[in-house]
Amino acid sequence: MTEPSKPGEPLRPLWWNADVRPHGALEMIDQTRLPGETRTITCTTLDAVWQAIKRLQVRGAPAIGVAAAYGVVVGLNEFEPTDDVWPDRLRQACEYLAKSRPTAVNLFWALDRMRNRAKKLRNLTWLEARDVLLKEAHAIRDEDAAMCHAIGVTGQHVIQDGYGVITHCNAGALATSEYGTALAVIYTAHQQGRKFHVFVDETRPLLQGARLTAWELKLAGVDATLICDNMAAVIMAQRKAHVVITGADRIAVNGDAANKIGTYGLAVLAAAHNIPFYVAAPSSTFDATLKNGSAIPIEHRDADEVRSVLGQRITLEDMPCYNPAFDVTPAHLISGIVTEKGMIYPVDEQAIRAMLRK
DSSP states (O other): OOSOOOTTSOOOSEEEETTSTTTOEEEEEOTTSTTTOOOEEEEOSHHHHHHHHHTTSSOSHHHHHHHHHHHHHHHHHHHOOOTTTHHHHHHHHHHHHTTSOSSOHHHHHHHHHHHHHHHTTTTSOHHHHHHHHHHHHHHHHHHHHHHHHHHHHHHGGGOOTTOEEEEOSOOBGGGSSSSBSHHHHHHHHHHTTOOOEEEEEOOTTTTHIIIIIHHHHHHHTOOEEEEOGGGHHHHHHTTOOOEEEEOOSEEETTSOEEEETTHHHHHHHHHHTTOOEEEEOOGGGEETTOSSGGGSOOOBOOTHHHHEETTEEOSOTTOOOOOBSEEEEOGGGOSEEEETTEEEOSOSHHHHHHHHHO
16 A cells, blocks of 8 residues: 555555655654644655654654665655666665664665666666565555564464553554564454453653554553653553553664664563563564674664753753663563564574575
8 A cells, every 4th residue: 555544444654655656755754743733744855854863753664664675765756867877876865774773673684685686677768666675565555565464363372361561662644564573462362352452661762652552552442651761660550451562673683673762661561570571573573693682783872862852951951961862672671572474482593594494
């Protein structure tokens, strides 16, 4: 599908609008405005796509990958290259988009897929090649949506009637092409009629849990309560939580998983309280070139994100801040990884490579 959500359809955070003249454009929900305003932005230039990824107007590893794939087409449309130079223009567009954010492996996976597709099109005119590449971007989007729905089916059994579920950041429809990863598990269990309660971590410093996940769950009619990040331990100690489910932005071949900052602490708390901790992610999130999580590049963001909450400064203007956007949860703390190909358990290199070979 390449259209925005309609009533009764799954929430889609980004789509291709072929009606934007002259060549179409990438459109998306500006997630920095949620939940107060649902605003659509239109990206007709390569830089607009780069800025949307960098500024978190689109975010979540799978959604970033889809945005990058469409961004390549946007770049070709903007450059309007001649037939002999379009491969160079495509290479430049991919190199530029790759510099937007370093941690989400789906970004690089999608760009590599677009490059590889382009290698087979070098004898085509740039207009012919562009049409094929747009179909490839559509395929990446549609395949991601299918994977998300399959993840929900794979993992729904970890949520039973009466459970309390903790989730962190946003791993829902807004982080993917639709439906989500961690939230796909929640949505599927909800659709099967199970009665449970979700505790939504607010997720400082940018509050993706409070702004985005809470909004999504409310929209879907899922029973949920917002909590501050530092309340998770109390919820666990009071036996109100029975399972933790998060997404991931990159997973090393041994199972170490990078996700939004605070995920590692949540996994440690879950282990201390004997609560299973699951990661939900499509196979495109695995990086088979990395032996363990120590090699995962961690994005460090502007200190003002910590100094302020929703634009309101909460500390000294020149107060030094530490602001890694992600942390890495060691594989031994992960009870299982939910993928579109099945559940990975135990979480180790042998099981992961077997899944990737499917």
